[in-house]
Amino acid sequence: MDIANYLIQGAQVALQPMNLLFCFMGVLMGTLVGVLPGLGPTAAIALLLPVSFHIPPVSTIIMLAGIYYGAMYGGSTTSILVNIPGEAASVITCLDGHQMAKKGRAGPALGIAAFGSFIAGTFGVIGIMFIAPPMAKFALAFGPPEYFSLMLMGIVIIIYMSSGSILKDLITAVFGVLLGTIGMDTISGTQRLTFGVLELADGIGFIPAVMGLFGISEILVNVERILATTLVTEKVKNLLPNLQDWKESFWPIIRGTVMGFIIGVLPGPAPVISTYASYATEKKLSKTPEKFGTGHIAGVAGPEAANNAASSGAMIPLFTLGIPANSVIAVLLGAFMIHGLQPGPTFIAKYPDVFWATIVSMYLGNIMLLVLNLPLIPLWVKVLKVPYPILFPLILIFCLIGVYSLNFSQVEIGLMIGFGVLGYLMRKARFEMAPLILALVLGPMMENNLRLALLVSQGDASVFVTRPISAIFIIVSTLLIASSMVPGIQKRRAQMKEKLGDEEV
Amino acid sequence: MKRESSECEESLTRNDLIGGLFFLAAGLLFALYARSLEVGTWDEPGPGFLPFWAGSLLIGMSALLIAKTLLRRHREDAGPFFPELDSWKRVLMTIGALVAYNLLLQPLGFVLVTFFFVGFLVKCIFPQGWLKSFVTAALSTAFARLVFVNLLEIQFPKGLLGL
């Protein structure tokens, strides 16, 4: 089969010592970048771009790609350890990952994240190899109506993740949508709620919001009590996932990989959506849904696999159509162009050596990442042992530097602090924060696509249900809403009865 | 730091009342602001469309929450807002330190601000010794400067001492 030949060719290039070195540098840099919140892959790639001028194109691509998926690995580390997501895709990992860390199970959490990511990444590369062109065609079929319906479904999923009052979660979600409207509206060109502050013209930055809502608020809550001890009071047990963990994580990883890959092909913030989708799916399918949110390993394994598979999937539009799925890949695209490599439908045909060498190096990169990350787990776990009075200022500095290094904007630091206070108050009043973040990310896109769809169809709203893909999402969303209300009503009745019964006695 | 267990029914407390009021106000703010933008129709939504309707939705849901809380037969006591007597001091000081960092970053420069920030927090929030504070502050500042400024070449404000 042709592919075998190509792989061999690719391997010959990828296994050259120089390229191995670049691959390693890339994944190392990527992991670092993923661990340091705020210092996104974009910044890292931008830093290394000048270096790339002096090295051959293949090596550049190998290194830059390494940074990209390396960052995905690293992002989960901070989520699990200190409840600060390294980027959008790691938000979900915080939910159960950090809870596991608090129970002394940071090791298994980190471990399953690493293994799950590795498995997903490997399958992702296989996916790219074999089904890139048809997947790309599939992605192209998504126009504004399809995106809108997809995002709608994404928001409906929030209801599924709700472990408490659905009403309160919806309130935070709608609030998130409103916050998402701040900024310049691209369709009409008007500024909304920016109050003359130009920095807000692009909307509320995701990183300041997330670091405030999760990181700073958590610290504010902790600071209330005299915590002279460490964050984790229970003894740290095994450092790796045990057999039981693997049993519980196996299917979530498989499902997460498939979901992540498919969603990842769609241009847009696919990794985020895939993690939420995976989490919601696992919770729905699990026999113990109430454990989610308290440190259930499936809640880490599935989403982590999903986001790695999604980042592999995101490479497909890049190689087959020259379409960058997000700003990080856009930098990669820029690197192609600087070296005279013309991206587009003819890319694979014109530069098979580059393409296949990159594929092989992605395999290698995944292996390197696993090897790199596993021994680091005991080290990371030690971080949790640092006495909190010393640890928390360091975490705060981390956040401050992280946000500042993004855009050098004091407005954004201010925003982060503001969100920190908001998050703190929300926690005290027991309002969940995950719906807000998801709504903040999805809301603007949902609105944009809704209006674009109506603009193109000139006001004809039937477009959402007459186009097949869009119709499917709408139907699924309706079903989700319906099915979540029904058991809800029944359960409520049962609980009410119990409560009343208790009271009378 | 209690994580809520997944009860389908959640007992509502005074905090939910306050929360409800807050979101009600927020919804009102957005909806009213949206009126000054073009709202448009269902067929042709304008920039004010989503803020207005989402704002209205928020108002409705917050009202519902407030109503539910008020109508509940027995309200769980949320407990005091601050778990310990001097909690508010620490929380406020931390917030203050963060704001000060932001404001003093340009005039004083990265190195100084980081140093004092870490030192202050270590020393004053959960009282530690002078030496511990100084060492932590100095080490973390030096480390941060090395990694971010020298290694990664990120431009941080040079400030007072040109550091």
Added chain:
Amino acid sequence: MNTARLVTVVLTLITVLFFGIGQAAAPTYPSKEISYVIAFNPGGESDIEFRIMQPYLEKALGVRLIPDYKPAAGGALAWSFVTAAKPDGYTLGGFNSPHVITQPLTMKDVKYATEDFTYLSMIEYTPAALVVKQGFPAKTLKEFVEYCKANPGKVTVAAVGKFSGPHLNVLHFMKVAGIKINYIPLQGTGQVKPQILGGHVDAAFTNSPAAVEMKGSGVTALAVGTETRMSQLPEVPTFAELGYKIYPRIDRGILGPKDMPKDVVAKLDRIFYEVVTSKEVQAKLVEGGFVPNPMNSAQTTKYIMEQKELVRKLLEEEKFMQIR
């Protein structure tokens, strides 16, 4: 208890003294690194153009050029920043036209005016191209115009932004051709490609590199905005040769805050012009998909002001001016 504090104070004093002594007299320009503000994300066209020229500029200037990325508000943030910077020649920036013209005219809260800069150099431009989706009934520009006239307001044409450069290109073309279309504003080139490739819009005004990349995927490029046909798209006619005397494109150059010292401006003008006209740099720019268009400071300023008049007229006619 006070030992630690004492040590800190002493150390601080020593450091202050040390740095204080290091102040020398004002040397010739440039004597330290120059900050180059880039109004868009790394990896984008402005960045690529900068990177191509960076080594040559640094060599000629003798100091390093540090890129300072300030993407936001389509570049408005970066340019507002440059106007407010000290005009000592150590803060420069890349600019895009017509962005620096349209933004003060159409965006609220923009903190600069087109005249608030010293225009130092023009480097290149990226021509726009009109492409139609696969299966669209028109295969030439003439047919396209006829089709639009027969279906006024129905043909969907996508481009990046509202009141942005690409949007203006569309408006200009509409005026010159006498047609009405349904304009679809998108958020970036990354959005334009999937929409046109997937057939969700009928046509799009993209930049030429994108048109080149989409060759062979079913879309047809009807015209480009260059003066002569592009070597990468030899079969695509220019708007001009088809009778429409328009050159839709995005121009890029270098600027600094206004009121910079005359000798600094003269020096930069000379150096930039030398670099921008050198054969090596021009070849690299072509490779990157740009069309070299070197101008010196005076020529650039004149060009910008002329463009401003054109843009103003266009916007007034379309009643899009929101402030002035």
